[in-house]
Amino acid sequence: MASSLFSALSGLQAHENWISVIGNNLANANTPGFKSSRAVFSDQFSQTLRFASLPSGNLGGRNPMQLGLGVQLADIGRDFNQGALANTGRTFDLALNGGGHFMVTDGINTLYTRVGTFGLDATSRLVDQRTGFRVLGINGQPLNLDTTSLFPPQATQRVSFAGNLPANVTGPLPQSLTSSTPFKQGTAASTTGSVATNSFAVPVGQTWTMEVIVDGGAPQVVSLAGQAAPYTAQDIANAINAQTTGVTATDNAGAVSITTDRTGAARSLRIRSGASGLDLAGLTGMSLNQVAGTESVATLTTALNDLPTNITDYADGDVIEIAGVDTDGTPVLASFVYGAANNGTTVGDLVTFIDNAFPNATPTFDPVTGQLRVQADTTGVTNLSMTITDSSGVGGTDWAQQAFIVTTPGTGPDRATTSIEVFDQAGTSHTVALTYERQDDGSWNIIPASTDGTVSGLVSGLRFNQNGSIAALPGTPSFQVQFPGQSAQTVTLDFGTPGLFDGVTQFGQGASVFADFQDGYGVGELSNMSVNGDGDIQGFYTNGQIRVLGEIGVASFVNDNGLREVGDNLWTETPNSGVRTVSKGAQGRAGQVVGGALEGSNVAVAEEFVRLIEAQRGFQANARVITTTDEVLAELVNLL
Helix, strand or coil: CCHHHHHHHHHHHHHHHHHHHHHHHHHHHCCCCCCCEEEEEEEEEEEEEEECCCCCECHHHHHHCCECCEEEEEEEEEEECCCCCCCCCCCCCCEEECCCCCCEEEECCEEEEEEEEEEEECCCCCCCCCCCEEEEECCEEEECCCCCCCCCCCCEEEEEEEEEEECCCCCCCCCCEEECCCCEEEEEEECCCCCCEEEEEECCEEEEEEEECCCCCCCCEEEECCCCEEEHHHHHHHHHHCCCCCCCEEEEEEEEEEEEEEEEECCCEEEEEECCCCHHHHCCCCCCCCCEEEEEECCCCCCCHHHHEECCCCCCCCCEEEEEECCCCCCCEEEEEEEEEEEEEEEHHHHHHHHHHHEEEEEEEEECCCEEEEECCCCCCCCEEEEEEEEEEEEEEEEHHCCCCECCCCCCCCEEEEEEEEEECCCCCCEEEEEEEECCCCCCCEEECCCCCCCHHHHHHHHHCCCCCCCCCCCCCCCEEEEECCCCEEEECCCCCCCCCEECCCCCCCCCCEEEEECCEEEEEEEEEEEEEEEEEEEECCCEEEEEEEEEEECCCCCCHHCEEEECCECCCCCCCCCCCCECCCCCCCCCEECEECCCCCCCHHHHHHHHHHHHHHHHHHHHHHHHHHHHHHHHHHHH
């Protein structure tokens, strides 16, 4: 009976310890970084009442018969599973998302913790605010942050650009003049009588007539008085020429031909009969149908006298005046002398003469449109102008119809300007303007300028592919600038990668080029700090720079359960914890460092309450065994 009492007693003691473990877990349900414990039981020695025996002969073997002597608490283990992370907003509240421990020291011993309630003391040392222990870095030494030093300036050495330069060319363009109407070559309206006898009889005492209508104008009456001798074709032609204007009559192999003096589709000729029986048109066999001239686009071989705008044919020695202003502002006044032995008789001769008269411009004749264009040899704004007039002689042309107008104004190069902030060696900020200027060949020059510094160096030859990507870079583009009191510094320009679209482009839209990066900065003061996932303590300075002020070390062990808890959420090494490995966060077994957060307890309250019920019932059952044994012993005593 004594064995049952002692077995129940061991059960009471074991479940009491289990309740203590559960109570400790629940007490620390809200303790940051707390790792819950679990109790593990094992049975105690058993009393052997019978040993096992082998089968022999007709008897079979028998199993051992043992009587258990109770239970014992075999182990209290820790659960190092990750606890939930809660944001706190404090810079140096740190948590580990994964394995590992932060390291702190009391000056003698190194201790480990999952709770990073850290902060700076009066001397900028990083300490555990719960204990005052100093936090160790990746090198195992206490962290002392430099929070007072300034961040030294850096002179600008490289500038990169992005944005767009316009593909649409509006400059530089050469000025060009174009004739307001095309040059054309024309034929006259002409008719020839069908009677070619060269002998036309008009009786004496009679007057024969006909009407000549030129270009739809008023009828012009031609009369021929009778005579004894017949008229010849030339006699009739002379009479027509004497009594009409705008036409010329000739003897055409015994027949009379009438031709308008001017050419072109606007020219027309109509012959009407005279009085009945006295019809000069009928006498010469003239057709009464209206005829018209024709015209087509002129060529360089077209005679000037065949131009529809020609009013009176030119004769040798007639002068056509070419006047205007050349692109350099020089007045032009040149006399074209008509004639094969002089300056010529055709449109091509006139074009060649204009080319010689304007040394800084080039005339071209378009055989498709018939327009004459005079274009400046250089781009930019010019005073180029030209007029053609008749100066002297019998011939004349309505040159006002070929007035030369400006069809393409001369313009300077397309420009796009952007400004960049450049720092000198002392960290002083300066503004440098860069002007992108399109060249005649379509490439771009970049011209730097500064109001408070001396700039030298011109970047030229920036070209683009048809798809808008950079085609070629001008070597290593750069310029030099020297600010007062400073030595000259070289600034390298980065426009992007040839063939790609990672920098400046040339698309069909407006200019939007800008400097998106420069590597210089002024002096900076520490303005803020943070801790990244590697455990690097980063200092943010007022000049936009970042400096690593320290590296928090994360210790990892082969067996975390081998660590010994010493209170204050601190652990210490034991022979069974294994070799310590120190690394940065998120490396190897070490978890990621999370700034501005603390790890919560991993105690599962609901599970702990279930275990508490189990422990209570186990304790109650063992107490019942003792009560029952007591009653049995009482009955035994009563038998005596």
